[in-house]
Amino acid sequence: MILLEGITKKYVDPKSKTQETVALRGIDLQIKQGEIFGMIGHSGAGKSTLLRMINLLERPTTGKVIINDVDLTSLSHKELQDKRRKIGMIFQHFNLLSSATVEQNIAFPLKLKKHSMDEINRKVEELVKLVGLEDHRTKYPSQLSGGQKQRVGIARALAADPDILLCDEATSALDPQTTNSILQLLLEINRTLGITIVLITHEMQVIRSICDRVAVINSGEIVELGNVVDVFLHPMHQVTKQFIQEIADADDHSSFLKGTELPNELVRITFLGEQTYYPILSETVQATGVTFAIMQGTISKMKDTPYGQLLVTFQGDQLAIKDTLTQLQNRGLHVEVIAC
Numbered sequence: 001m002i003l004l005e006g007i008t009k010k011y012v013d014p015k016s017k018t019q020e021t022v023a024l025r026g027i028d029l030q031i032k033q034g035e036i037f038g039m040i041g042h043s044g045a046g047k048s049t050l051l052r053m054i055n056l057l058e059r060p061t062t063g064k065v066i067i068n069d070v071d072l073t074s075l076s077h078k079e080l081q082d083k084r085r086k087i088g089m090i091f092q093h094f095n096l097l098s099s100a101t102v103e104q105n106i107a108f109p110l111k112l113k114k115h116s117m118d119e120i121n122r123k124v125e126e127l128v129k130l131v132g133l134e135d136h137r138t139k140y141p142s143q144l145s146g147g148q149k150q151r152v153g154i155a156r157a158l159a160a161d162p163d164i165l166l167c168d169e170a171t172s173a174l175d176p177q178t179t180n181s182i183l184q185l186l187l188e189i190n191r192t193l194g195i196t197i198v199l200i201t202h203e204m205q206v207i208r209s210i211c212d213r214v215a216v217i218n219s220g221e222i223v224e225l226g227n228v229v230d231v232f233l234h235p236m237h238q239v240t241k242q243f244i245q246e247i248a249d250a251d252d253h254s255s256f257l258k259g260t261e262l263p264n265e266l267v268r269i270t271f272l273g274e275q276t277y278y279p280i281l282s283e284t285v286q287a288t289g290v291t292f293a294i295m296q297g298t299i300s301k302m303k304d305t306p307y308g309q310l311l312v313t314f315q316g317d318q319l320a321i322k323d324t325l326t327q328l329q330n331r332g333l334h335v336e337v338i339a340c
């Protein structure tokens, strides 16, 4: 378990010595063992600072960083180095050694710790396979694609068998398809090795694909925290709503509706989990006697949870339409009347 208690961070301008930037303001956070925890926020929100607190690459101005009951802020340099070995990290720009091959990059942390050659070879072999780079083991970073470079970064981060993997915008430099393959690799690593993954991103798509919980960071504070499914369906803070709107716009093919005169209001209906596959809408309208037209529909997944969204207009008696919406809500669907 990772515990951040009362964390604040002020950066002091080295020139003036008086000007301060407050990057984090009173952060309290628990990250559970084995979960994939996402932190999302706009540029300058404080995400990198917060992530780097977890391995004390940044020291808090006040507060404690407690990992598995050990307060890292109280450790000596040597003790901290030992703890850090169990916290792997991957980066947006991969940070590979350009003059070393794939295998040598992965072996690097093991060589530093003076493992035997047999041990290093065995571990490198295992990791090359895990990240799917069997055909590229003797290549140099300049001969690899972005996705392949990130696979090397991941393998290197796993070399010391960490309990925690920190991901600093790990997919931001990648195209959508490669992003997806790297996210699926992280998910597999989390599942097969049980490693806790903490990632920062400015893309809700990343959170939706693999995270269990999410914290929304704004101006150095956590403004929203919860299970990804709950936060997606019931966002409270304006910043969260903006991030979700961006992803909805990307999924949305209904812009042709804007400005169109529709016979009735548009209703967005969200189905979650098993509900996605049940004929709840058709059963309900049969019972209430209204008809509907589908304006747009998507089916997707939040990590393992399937969900569907339909944009519909209902036709019929106003009271019957109201009754339909109530019945849909009573059956557990999320129903939202929206303007077109």
Ligand SMILES: Nc1ncnc2c1ncn2[C@@H]1O[C@H](COP(=O)(O)OP(=O)(O)OP(=O)(O)O)[C@@H](O)[C@H]1O
Residues within 6 Å of the ligand: 011, 012, 021, 022, 023, 041, 042, 043, 044, 045, 046, 047, 048, 049, 050, 202
């Ligand atoms: N070393 C530093 N010295 C001074 N100010 C800093 C330093 N690092 C970060 N800051 C400031 O702290 C605030 C938070 O920065 P941080 O990099 O944590 O945000 P972020 O959410 O990760 O942004 P981005 O997505 O752009 O990387 C910003 O105002 C930034 O300018």
